[in-house]
Amino acid sequence: MKALPAVDAVIVGAGWAGLLMAKELGTRTSLSVVVLERGPSRQSSDYSTDMDELDFAIRLRMMQDLSQETVTLRHDPTQRALPLRQHGAFLPGAGVGGTGEHWNAQVPRFLPDCFELLTKTAAKYGANALPEDHAVRDWGITYDELEPFYTRVDKLLGSSGQAGNIRGKLINGGNIFEGWRSEEYPTPPTKVPYFSWLFRDAAKSLGYHPYPAPSANISRAYTNPDGISRGGCTYCGFCGRFGCMVGAKAQPTNVLLPIIQKRKNVSLRIGAWVRRVLFDPTPKPSARGVTYVDGAGEEFFQPASLVFLASWTFNNTRLLLLSGIGESHDPATGGGTVGSNLTHQVSVPSATAFFDQPLNRFMGSGSAGFLFSDFDRDDLHRSSMNFVRGGYFAARGYGFQPIGAFGVLPNSVKATWGSEWKKAAVRYYDRTATIGFVGEHLAYKANFMDLDPVYKDKLGDPLLRLTLDWRDNERKMADFATRRAVEVAHAMGAREINPFVGLRSYDSTRYNSTHIQGGTIMGDSPAHSVVSPYLQHWQLPNLFILGGSTFPQNASANPTPTILAFVYRAADAIVDRYLKHPGPLA
Amino acid sequence: MRRRHFLTLSAATLGGVLIYSLDRKASLLAAQHKPVRIPLRSFTETEALIVAAAASRIFPSDDSGPGAREAGVAIFIDRQLAGAYGRDRFRYTQPPFEDAPRELGYQGSATPRQIYREGLRGLQGFHLRDPAAQDEALRKIEPTLFFSVLRQNTIEGMFCDPLHGGNAGMVGWQLVGFPGPRMSNFDEIEKYYGQAYRPKPVSLRQATGAKVRPSEDEK
Numbered sequence: 170m171k172a173l174p175a176v177d178a179v180i181v182g183a184g185w186a187g188l189l190m191a192k193e194l195g196t197r198t199s200l201s202v203v204v205l206e207r208g209p210s211r212q213s214s215d216y217s218t219d220m221d222e223l224d225f226a227i228r229l230r231m232m233q234d235l236s237q238e239t240v241t242l243r244h245d246p247t248q249r250a251l252p253l254r255q256h257g258a259f260l261p262g263a264g265v266g267g268t269g270e271h272w273n274a275q276v277p278r279f280l281p282d283c284f285e286l287l288t289k290t291a292a293k294y295g296a297n298a299l300p301e302d303h304a305v306r307d308w309g310i311t312y313d314e315l316e317p318f319y320t321r322v323d324k325l326l327g328s329s330g331q332a333g334n335i336r337g338k339l340i341n342g343g344n345i346f347e348g349w350r351s352e353e354y355p356t357p358p359t360k361v362p363y364f365s366w367l368f369r370d371a372a373k374s375l376g377y378h379p380y381p382a383p384s385a386n387i388s389r390a391y392t393n394p395d396g397i398s399r400g401g402c403t404y405c406g407f408c409g410r411f412g413c414m415v416g417a418k419a420q421p422t423n424v425l426l427p428i429i430q431k432r433k434n435v436s437l438r439i440g441a442w443v444r445r446v447l448f449d450p451t452p453k454p455s456a457r458g459v460t461y462v463d464g465a466g467e468e469f470f471q472p473a474s475l476v477f478l479a480s481w482t483f484n485n486t487r488l489l490l491l492s493g494i495g496e497s498h499d500p501a502t503g504g505g506t507v508g509s510n511l512t513h514q515v516s517v518p519s520a521t522a523f524f525d526q527p528l529n530r531f532m533g534s535g536s537a538g539f540l541f542s543d544f545d546r547d548d549l550h551r552s553s554m555n556f557v558r559g560g561y562f563a564a565r566g567y568g569f570q571p572i573g574a575f576g577v578l579p580n581s582v583k584a585t586w587g588s589e590w591k592k593a594a595v596r597y598y599d600r601t602a603t604i605g606f607v608g609e610h611l612a613y614k615a616n617f618m619d620l621d622p623v624y625k626d627k628l629g630d631p632l633l634r635l636t637l638d639w640r641d642n643e644r645k646m647a648d649f650a651t652r653r654a655v656e657v658a659h660a661m662g663a664r665e666i667n668p669f670v671g672l673r674s675y676d677s678t679r680y681n682s683t684h685i686q687g688g689t690i691m692g693d694s695p696a697h698s699v700v701s702p703y704l705q706h707w708q709l710p711n712l713f714i715l716g717g718s719t720f721p722q723n724a725s726a727n728p729t730p731t732i733l734a735f736v737y738r739a740a741d742a743i744v745d746r747y748l749k750h751p752g753p754l755a
Numbered sequence: 756m757r758r759r760h761f762l763t764l765s766a767a768t769l770g771g772v773l774i775y776s777l778d779r780k781a782s783l784l785a786a787q788h789k790p791v792r793i794p795l796r797s798f799t800e801t802e803a804l805i806v807a808a809a810a811s812r813i814f815p816s817d818d819s820g821p822g823a824r825e826a827g828v829a830i831f832i833d834r835q836l837a838g839a840y841g842r843d844r845f846r847y848t849q850p851p852f853e854d855a856p857r858e859l860g861y862q863g864s865a866t867p868r869q870i871y872r873e874g875l876r877g878l879q880g881f882h883l884r885d886p887a888a889q890d891e892a893l894r895k896i897e898p899t900l901f902f903s904v905l906r907q908n909t910i911e912g913m914f915c916d917p918l919h920g921g922n923a924g925m926v927g928w929q930l931v932g933f934p935g936p937r938m939s940n941f942d943e944i945e946k947y948y949g950q951a952y953r954p955k956p957v958s959l960r961q962a963t964g965a966k967v968r969p970s971e972d973e974k
């Protein structure tokens with residue numbers, strides 16, 4: 170293994186989290202920064218010809234290459250895990266920009282009480298309100314402390330939307346259930362697909378509070394505080410799973426990369442597959458750097474004074490386990506923090522509705538549409554909810570393409586091929602849409618990650634093993650959501666409605682969301698967490714872990730603004746305090 | 756090297772639509788009197804004829820519009836199987852292979868190419884039978900993995916961008932009113948609430964003027 174010259178900071182992963190940290194350190198300090206990314210090089214001009222459903226949305230051209238590495242899954246600790254051999258429930262990306270290139274760019278914030286879930290739930294409903302086997306924890310930080318960083322994220326992305334709560338003043342038409350915002354969104358809400366408009370009216374008629382989905386597919390031209398200008402969205406509909414050909418969707422390659430490329434102190438190494446974090450346990454515990462294998466198969470050691478893991482939930486967790494940093498979680502004893510608190514989201518097609526009129530579904534964007542959050546808080550409708558926590562309802566017009574959308578039929582049509590099927594599928598093709606529900610997923614003791622004893626990656630390192638299943642709380646939540654969504658679909662004038670069949674075992678073949686969290690969680694003490702709310706490792710103070718792996722449990726909201734808010738906060742603490750006095754920040 | 760195979764199609768069976776041959780020269784079959792010989796990348800001619808016949812029963816050409824035959828679905832599948840998809844270039848294929856509950860997804864070792872090769876062995880003479888007998892044969896294999904892959908690939912071949920060899924003449928897109936890639940719907944998205952808005956389809960190469968390469972052509 171060849172040792173390279175030392176640098177000040179090494180960052181593993183060039184997605185949203187890694188590149189934001191690279192931009193902050195690269196522009197605010199003179200530190201030498203190296204970003205290691207195992208996937209291909211990408212830039213925003215790559216997307217001028219990507220509007221091809223087959224290669225991008227079906228064959229999933231931008232996603233991680235599973236022939237090299239995947240994860241294994243089992244539903245409970247008594248089973249043998251098997252590899253997920255093809256993509257399904259989640260779609261992590263690879264290459265410069267990471268998953269942030271092909272995301273949908275819906276940009277809500279987490280509700281304030283998410284950050285203090287354990288104490289707030291106990292205070293409201295008593296110590297026994299959470300399921301017995303839960304592993305819910307407070308984050309060690311409050312929404313109020315995070316708010317300024319959320320506002321910076323909105324400005325970075327140019328988020329489009331309408332505020333529902335500015336410094337405590339509720340504003341009709343926005344999400345009145347969200348946490349307070351210090352300012353209005355940087356750009357107004359995006360345009361509205363027809364189906365979402367029907368949903369908005371129906372939701373209002375039922376007494377709910379619909380609001381335009383917050384979107385980083387921006388509604389009009391915008392220049393951010395870093396001087397990056399982007400044009401507005403054209404509703405082309407080739408959005409989630411694609412890169413944006415006009416740069417209207419905020420992506421790491423259009424808001425971060427151009428700034429990083431101008432900085433001589435930051436460099437990006439492509440094709441660098443990181444295998445281990447090396448560290449000194451004594452006398453002063455610290456990370457020494459990382460080892461990686463390049464595209465030609467040669468292995469290097471990159472020494473660094475600061476080490477950042479930003480390789481998304483799975484590899485942030487796996488790299489700690491492979492490197493022997495911390496103890497692997499054991500659900501039987503409750504010991505070991507690394508790998509604990511694995512959560513996904515309750516993301517379900519609650520009601521698929523069939524209409525008489527055409528919907529023109531090819532027009533839309535990854536997050537154009539309306540949402541309502543009246544059930545996102547569990548206190549408003551407590552008497553009708555037999556579960557804890559909640560979620561939001563959504564009618565989004567992503568822009569539908571025919572390979573994926575053809576053949577969704579009312580349950581009354583039984584044929585699945587042949588003339589009768591074809592006739593019905595042609596008729597309903599543009600008359601079908603889904604009301605979705607996205608709900609919180611609590612952390613449980615036995616939903617966790619560790620190293621698989623059998624299956625290996627291309628280099629022979631063990632794969633990450635997920636032990637994950639739904640519990641009654643999620644099943645009841647999904648059933649409840651189905652009943653509400655069916656009411657809304659009726660109010661929209663649907664001719665026929667397919668209710669969601671219900672959550673059974675965790676299903677890796679149905680796309681859920683790419684919002685998987687946990688594994689290296691934050692908290693207020695090393696006893697239960699891996700990092701502090703500054704994302705700093707409790708034992709190795711020069712190691713920082715960025716991304717959803719640090720979230721103790723899942724919110725209903727999409728995670729990326731929260732991921733980025735924590736990166737800003739960590740970057741401030743490093744630049745303002747750590748560099749002057751290296752050591753624990755919390 | 757495999758022996759070169761061709762799919763020979765007569766103008767009459769194709770009903771006068773655009774066919775993208777494998778060298779991607781579009782030819783209007785109705786304008787020709789001679790049959791067209793399309794070089795195959797992975798099927799033998801007999802296999803291609805069986806796939807074409809089966810796809811036509813799954814997605815028939817009938818009074819609700821054109822189907823797999825006009826779209827060139829068999830040509831699409833032939834090319835897909837010769838590319839990265841057909842050989843599982845991006846699947847995790849390390850052993851051991853074990854049976855698993857449905858929720859863990861396909862766990863087999865067979866690639867799509869092998870699934871077809873094996874599945875087609877069970878459909879010998881299929882293309883020579885009458886439609887009722889063909890439907891009966893398909894009903895028998897309905898629960899198999901081969902059938903579900905064939906059904907999925909048929910839908911793909913109906914509606915993919917024509918650069919992949921299917922959806923010839925954009926017949927699939929016209930059938931459902933999908934306009935293909937459009938750079939902007941800014942002025943239209945809020946204008947046609949409740950009314951069908953059906954711009955004339957364009958393909959990716961037409962829309963961008965660029966020589967886009969499909970992934971199945973990559974090494």
Ligand SMILES: Cc1cc2nc3c(=O)[nH]c(=O)nc-3n(C[C@H](O)[C@H](O)[C@H](O)COP(=O)(O)OP(=O)(O)OC[C@H]3O[C@@H](n4cnc5c(N)ncnc54)[C@H](O)[C@@H]3O)c2cc1C
Pocket residue numbers: 181182183184185186187205206207208259260261262263264265266267268269270271272273274275276409410441442443444479480481482484536683684715716717727728729730732
């Ligand atoms: C289809 C889709 C839609 C989505 N929509 C939304 C949405 O609307 N709103 C929202 O908030 N979020 C959304 N998300 C999720 C969002 O994309 C992610 O939360 C976000 O991009 C995560 O950023 P990250 O930097 O933490 O990780 P990533 O972007 O995944 O970056 C991690 C990087 O690390 C690299 N890497 C991994 N392991 C190694 C290694 N060993 N060595 C070197 N490099 C490594 C990877 O190649 C990757 O580039 C969506 C995701 C998908 C797939």
Ligand code: SF4
Pocket residue numbers: 386387401402403404405406407408409412413414415416417418533534535568
């Ligand atoms: S829908 Fe808008 S943001 Fe999305 S890819 Fe198209 S133009 Fe870009």
